[in-house]
Amino acid sequence: MDSTRGEASGTEALYPFLSPAHTDVGGVLNEVRRSTQDKVREIMALREQVRLRDGRKLVECAEAMAERFRAGARLFAFGNGGSSTDAQDLASLFLHPGPGWRALPAFGLTSDIAVVTALSNDVGFDVVFARQIGAFGRPQDIAVGLSTSGNSANLLRAFDEAARRGMLTVGIAGDRGGKMAESAGIHHLFVVPSASVHRIQEAQTTLYHALWELTATALGPAD
Structure with a gap:
């Protein structure tokens, strides 16, 4: 099979207006x-679906996080891949939220x-997060993992290690x-019900921003 033709047909399936036939x-x-x-209507509907289904759960999770903080x-x-970037964005949101909000320790x-790379090369990629949780995590700490599929082995290992240490665990899938x-190591799980990686990540971004704002509101303004 011609991989170039296959790729083109896949692109045209998502964006038919890019077909050479369109002049x-x-x-x-x-x-x-x-x-x-x-796509805008799709993501707006998906965000509303998550809000209606998980709004109360988000508040409960934020209150639990505020208590820990x-x-x-x-x-x-x-997280891995694009979810790695989202995880770093989440951490920076808590650590540097902007004027008037309380800065919270997040990594x-x-x-x-x-x-x-050291852990991946010397031990295995499955432990890159669990080993760090094991080294740094304390019973009162919080672990938040993001995955579009929910199947990342290194996230599951990290959640198990965090739960074993008494940490509060939050999954976003x-x-x-x-x-x-199916994991018993995740205390609060939020699932974006879509098969599209693009829509999942867009909704997950909204979800963790809401989680930060609810947590920050529960804690009150900066001193």
Whole structure:
């Protein structure tokens, strides 16, 4: 099979207006506009679905996180690929929230590339987060892991290690939650019900921003 042709057909399935058959510029622009509007409506509906289903759970999770922070907790966030970037964004949101908000100790476990590559090379990629949790985690701390599939082995290992240490664990997954939905090591799990990685990550970003704001509100303004 010609991989180039396969890739092109896949792209055209997502964005049919990119097909070489389209030569009408005005028509292409109209299709781009319709496609963008469809995706906006899709993510708005997905966010509303998550809000209606998990709104109360988000409040409960935020209150539990605020209680931990009051006791001196630190937050550790982790994920793979695009979820790694989201985990670092989540950590920076808690650590540097902006004027008027309380700064909270939060760390992204993918930020130190030397640690990640050393553990991956010398021990195995499955332990890159669990080993860090094991080294730094204390009973009052918080572990937050993000995955679009919910099946990442290194996240599951990290959640098990965090739960074993008495940490509060928060999972943010997609689709049906994958193996994260079956894990006894996750205290609070939020699942974005979509098969699209793009829509999942967009909704997850909204979800953890809401989780931060609810936690920050529960803690009150900066002194």
